[in-house]
Structure formats: structure tokens, C-alpha cells
Amino acid sequence: MSDLAIFGGTPVRKEKLYYGHQCIDSADIDAVVEVLKSDYLTCGPKITELEQKLCALTGAKYAVVCSNGTAALHMACQAAGVSTGDEVITTPITFAASANCALYCGAKPVFADIDENTYNISPDCVEEKITGKTKAVVAVDFTGQAVELERLQSICKKQGLVLIEDGAHSIGTKYKGAYVGSIADMTTFSFHPVKTITGGEGGAVLTNSETYYKKLLLYRSHGITRDAKLLEKESHGSWYYEQVDLGMNYRMTDIQAALIGSQLSKLQKFSDRRKEIVAMYNKAFAELPEIFVQKEILESDTTRHLYILRLQLDKLTCSRKEFFEAMAAEGVCCNVHYIPVYYHPYYEKMGYKKGLCPKAEKLYEEMMSLPLHCGLKNQDVEDVIHAVRKIVNHYRK
Numbered sequence: 118m119s120d121l122a123i124f125g126g127t128p129v130r131k132e133k134l135y136y137g138h139q140c141i142d143s144a145d146i147d148a149v150v151e152v153l154k155s156d157y158l159t160c161g162p163k164i165t166e167l168e169q170k171l172c173a174l175t176g177a178k179y180a181v182v183c184s185n186g187t188a189a190l191h192m193a194c195q196a197a198g199v200s201t202g203d204e205v206i207t208t209p210i211t212f213a214a215s216a217n218c219a220l221y222c223g224a225k226p227v228f229a230d231i232d233e234n235t236y237n238i239s240p241d242c243v244e245e246k247i248t249g250k251t252k253a254v255v256a257v258d259f260t261g262q263a264v265e266l267e268r269l270q271s272i273c274k275k276q277g278l279v280l281i282e283d284g285a286h287s288i289g290t291k292y293k294g295a296y297v298g299s300i301a302d303m304t305t306f307s308f309h310p311v312k313t314i315t316g317g318e319g320g321a322v323l324t325n326s327e328t329y330y331k332k333l334l335l336y337r338s339h340g341i342t343r344d345a346k347l348l349e350k351e352s353h354g355s356w357y358y359e360q361v362d363l364g365m366n367y368r369m370t371d372i373q374a375a376l377i378g379s380q381l382s383k384l385q386k387f388s389d390r391r392k393e394i395v396a397m398y399n400k401a402f403a404e405l406p407e408i409f410v411q412k413e414i415l416e417s418d419t420t421r422h423l424y425i426l427r428l429q430l431d432k433l434t435c436s437r438k439e440f441f442e443a444m445a446a447e448g449v450c451c452n453v454h455y456i457p458v459y460y461h462p463y464y465e466k467m468g469y470k471k472g473l474c475p476k477a478e479k480l481y482e483e484m485m486s487l488p489l490h491c492g493l494k495n496q497d498v499e500d501v502i503h504a505v506r507k508i509v510n511h512y513r514k
């Protein structure tokens with residue numbers, strides 16, 4: 118008889134653990150309440166304050182905060198000049214938003230395969246996918262690990278492409294000592310609650326280019342400006358503004374900005390704790406031949422957003438689905454990041470087919486995301502490791 122909970126044994130955890138959770142303290146609550154009592158709920162001083170904090174953290178010259186990470190990607194593509202008929206190269210192992218941003222601009226997402234060790238987009242595969250129509254590369258720092266920025270920058274520069282780094286997972290990560298946000302042509306962040314720091318929702322685009330910065334400001338708010346230098350007609354008076362381009366309402370509220378600003382002051386603490394948890398998992402799983410531990414490039418000092426448990430299925434008698442369900446029965450609620458984007462029906466209907474990126478597809482069959490957030494105690498992490506060992510022992514070939 119097996120002692121696995123899925124077969125009626127005692128679960129490792131009675132109280133369930135989840136893969137992600139926000140960490141909110143009383144300082145965060147106070148920061149939000151202060152805004153609620155103030156004159157500005159949106160378009161107020163907290164927006165500029167947060168943008169300045171993001172620049173100070175990363176070393177980027179400009180930051181434009183917005184409603185969410187998807188909006189940030191859309192604005193970045195628009196600022197890069199992505200439009201109808203263009204192609205944008207990205208990875209299939211990402212949230213749909215990294216590819217959808219190309220579609221929003223009328224362009225075609227083109228999927229390049231991943232590196233099988235780091236799970237990030239492979240620069241070699243990016244090179245293979247470049248055509249005369251390619252306009253930009255959206256490179257995702259998957260799990261928080263920086264993409265191979267130096268190679269991607271050199272490819273993009275040589276081919277005249279814009280490099281947009283989707284840093285939804287990677288705030289706090291450094292590449293060759295420099296913070297993500299200060300390196301690519303534009304870098305986007307997400308402040309969704311499962312991310313390292315949160316505003317409920319929220320996003321940002323960071324850049325060193327004044328040209329992109331000015332465009333991003335316009336796109337965030339309808340393409341409307343009061344800037345005298347941008348007005349095309351004579352002002353009617355001090356109330357006057359013009360719509361000079363087509364933008365969206367992608368504004369962030371001051372409520373979100375205050376929460377993100379408060380969370381940002383704890384980024385180092387959050388990052389350190391995430392690193393400790395990752396180190397505990399890596400040490401334990403390095404001893405299990407049935408588990409493949411994600412490789413880290415030397416250049417990335419990673420603040421890890423996700424921890425991927427990758428099964429070596431040829432050494433186990435179960436499928437990923439059986440393993441995933443056994444984990445849930447032990448009280449450890451995992452997730453899977455991600456279903457390859459082009460598997461989604463919307464993409465299939467556009468003609469994308471299975472087989473496009475074999476390494477990404479193989480990873481998808483073998484992976485699940487373990488709990489990783491600052492609310493986890495060491496005992497919680499030990500419980501997750503215990504559950505993995507218990508299930509591996511049961512299904513070992």
C-alpha cells in the first residue's frame with residue numbers, strides 16, 4: 118500500500134500551500150490609506166514619485182508607470198513602431214501577453230524556441246527567425262532570470278530591431294551587475310499580486326531613450342498632451358489640450374502607485390528571501406536524479422519569481438499530471454507556467470501548429486511551479502521538499 122495522500126495516505130500538509138501570494142504589511146496599508154485621504158486618487162504625485170523610485174533602483178533614465186504589465190508591453194510595442202505587417206519574435210514559454218502585444222499592433226508574433234537549460238529564449242533561435250518583416254524582439258526574463266541580454270542586444274543592433282525585455286518576472290534581477298530595466302531598449306514590469314512586488318495590478322516601461330519616453334507618455338493617456346512643444350495648433354487658452362496621436366487609458370492610480378512604492382522599499386528583503394528558498398529547493402533537488410534543476414547563466418543575479426520543478430519523466434513511472442495531482446493531495450498546490458502560447462485555440466485558429474518549438478513543448482510536458490513567495494516559512498519549504506521526495510520515491514522506475 119502506498120502512503121501517498123492521493124491513495125488515502127496522510128498528506129504532508131493539512132493547511133494547503135499555494136505557489137504564489139502577496140506580502141502586504143502595515144506600512145503598505147498606511148501608504149494606501151494616506152492616498153485615500155488625499156486629493157488625488159489618480160494622476161497625482163504618487164505617480165511621479167514611483168517613476169523616480171524605479172529609475173533610482175534600476176539606473177534607467179525614464180520610467181512610465183501604467184495600469185498593468187500587458188498595457189506596458191502594448192505601449193512598448195507601439196513606441197517601437199510595431200505595426201501592421203511586422204513580425205515580433207518572442208518565446209512560447211510565457212504568459213500570452215508577451216505575444217498578444219504584437220497582435221494589438223497588427224503585427225504577427227513569431228515564436229523562437231528556448232534554451233533547454235535556462236528555459237529562456239535562445240538567441241540562436243531568435244537569429245533563425247529574423248526576416249525582412251521583423252521589427253522587434255520581446256525577450257522574457259522567464260522565472261526572473263535575465264535573458265542573454267548581451268547577445269540579444271548585439272543581434273538586434275545588427276539587424277535594426279528593437280529589443281523589448283519583458284521583465285514581468287524580473288524586478289530586482291541584475292545582469293552583469295546592472296539592474297534589469299536599464300539595459301534593453303525598453304523593459305516592462307508587472308505588479309500583479311503573484312509578482313515579487315505588487316500594486317494589486319500595475320505595470321511600467323523603463324527606457325534610456327527620450328524618444329520612446331515621450332511616446333509612452335502619450336500612449337498612456339489617449340495620445341493627449343498639454344505640452345506646448347507638442348501642440349499642433351494654436352492654444353485656445355490655459356485649459357487647452359490636444360490629441361496628437363492615438364493612445365489608450367493605461368493610467369495607474371495613485372492608490373496602486375503608493376502600494377508599489379511601499380513594496381519597492383522592501384524589494385531587497387523580498388529578493389533575499391526568494392533567493393534563500395530557491396537555494397533550499399536547488400540543494401534538495403540536486404540530490405534527486407529524477408529532477409532537473411534549472412540552470413542559471415553566470416551573468417544573471419536572479420531574483421526568482423517562479424521555481425520550476427522539472428521532472429525527468431524517463432526516470433519516473435508517472436506523468437506530469439499524476440505528479441501534479443499527487444502534490445495537490447499532499448497539500449502543495451502547484452501551477453504550470455506556461456502552456457506554450459501557440460497551443461491556445463486563438464493562436465491555433467491563426468495557423469500556429471504543434472511542433473514549432475520542440476524544446477518549449479518538451480519543457481511544458483515536464484514542468485510545474487512550486488510555491489515561492491516571501492510568506493513561506495522554512496518549515497513550509499521543507500514540507501514542499503518532503504512532498505516532492507515522497508512522490509519521487511513512489512514513482513521512481
Ligand SMILES: Cc1ncc(COP(=O)(O)O)c(C=O)c1O
Nearest residue numbers: 185186187212214285307308309
Ligand atoms: C511574462 C509575463 N508578461 C506579461 C505579463 C502581463 O502582466 P499583467 O498581468 O500585469 O498584465 C505577465 C503576467 O502574468 C507575465 O507573466
